[in-house]
Amino acid sequence: MHQLEADALTSPRAPSFIVTLYGDIVAPRGGVLWIGTLIECCAAHGLSEGLVRTAVSRLVSSGRLEGERIGRKSYYRLTDMAEEEFEAAARVLYAPPPQPTGWLVTLSEAETVSTDWLPIGPKAFIAPRRNDVLRPNAAVLSCDTVAGIGALRDFAAQAWPLAEVGAKYDAFLSVFEPILAHVWEAGAPPGPEALALRLQLVHAYRHAALVDPRLPEAALPEGWPGGRARALFVRGYLALTHAADQHIGLTFHDSRGRLATATAATELREDRLRRECLA
Template identity: 50%
Template sequence: MNEAAGQFSTGVEAALAEAPRAPAFIVTLYGDVVEPRGGMLWMGSLIECCAVHGLNESLVRTAVSRLVGAGRLEGVRIGRKSYYRLSDAARGEFREAARLLFSPPAAPEDWLLCLSETLRETEPPAPWARLSPNVAMAPNNDDVAPLDGVLMRAKHLEGHGDLHALAHETWRLDEVALAYERFLERHSGLLDRLEGDAPLSPSVALALRLRLVHDYRHAALSDPRLPRAACPQDWPAERARQLFVSAYVGLSAPAEAFVGTQFLSPDGALAARNEETERRLFQLKREAAT
């Protein structure tokens, strides 16, 4: 992957100069490349991929050890080579994250309210937010787990109260907006690069796609996905989503060709494409066309 590293000094690739945190980036790599292709990767391939992003072998091995200790990865030794896959517990989390990235649900139109005395004793999980000692509120997304107590649906009546101010204070929307803005700043040049005359090499395309996923995943997972009426008028989530979808689709053909030659499992090179990667790409293309 030295070719990719050598091209990071100019143009769009300059945005990749800042190295990501090793554990979080390894999680991104498994979610985007490894898990949909069978889930097991040789440590040497992992080290080579991370080196392009400024993460040396020592950092990678330490991060992998910590992920194993945290129950996120499992190691298998075959001969002299070590391979790692996601643990069963981590796979469920990855499926939910993949759904948010590749097939996100429509924005909710109303809210959930929960009235319960048990809220006085425990902090509700995100995106639930406590409004008073025994009242919590959450966007009515289909993946929001209900709390124990009296559960109700609620709809904001326009003109009654400042919903924007409530949402901004309760869910810290300024921090979410900043994550989206940073994503847009780092990756806004990708579309011009993809439309340019000089094609991206497969190694560079994969590196760019991994950082695209890494940064967008960070922003999207911090987003409580509130009803649009609760968000500021200049809410950057829509622009970030459009950039992610267009850039991911544009980078995928060369990126996946590189995966099919350079990423090794116990059975040989990972598949460049399979049913799961084609499904993800189909969903994004369909979204881009709407």
């Protein structure tokens, strides 16, 4: 890895990083990985074999991974529960819906609404008007902001963790803007370094994007960094993906042999990101 990258990046926590690795690499390639490959990949990020094995054990205990032993080798696959969780996260990272421009309001009971909905009364909830927000089986109204933008921003700042999410985006930008500027200038690094950098990119970005309530722009603080962070993530991911995927196809193994360099799922991800980049 280039010295600029090595100096800026720190070793991640093993369980969280393994979740990132499975989500970015393994889930779209069948969901199974040899633990030897996992240990080798994590070593490039400063994670020891002992840390990896402990983290895998915890992920098994939490119901995200399940193990299988074939001969002397151990393989770990995503559980059905984890696959659903990873698919939901992948939609946010690789194929998010357009930023909402308005709101949904429902007159419903608390137990009937998903976590996207915020209570604003005894039986009233509000959510950003996005097509991935689950509608309850109740009256749902669509509305727009027609006045009081300042008051709306004050309300949003108190109701959602926007300061915390914005700080995560700012931290992501401060680390990856100079690193990716070097990539734009020098070109993508060789496969092992490209994959290591892409994993760090996804890992850092997902910690902000998956807690972002993705509100209409009118509700966000001035200078909100989410759009800039998204653009950097998309451009960086695309710049690193060819070399990273080639390395995966050469060195990553599941119980049947090498993982595919590309699959229909990885190609769909890349196509959607390219379309977003050109939009």
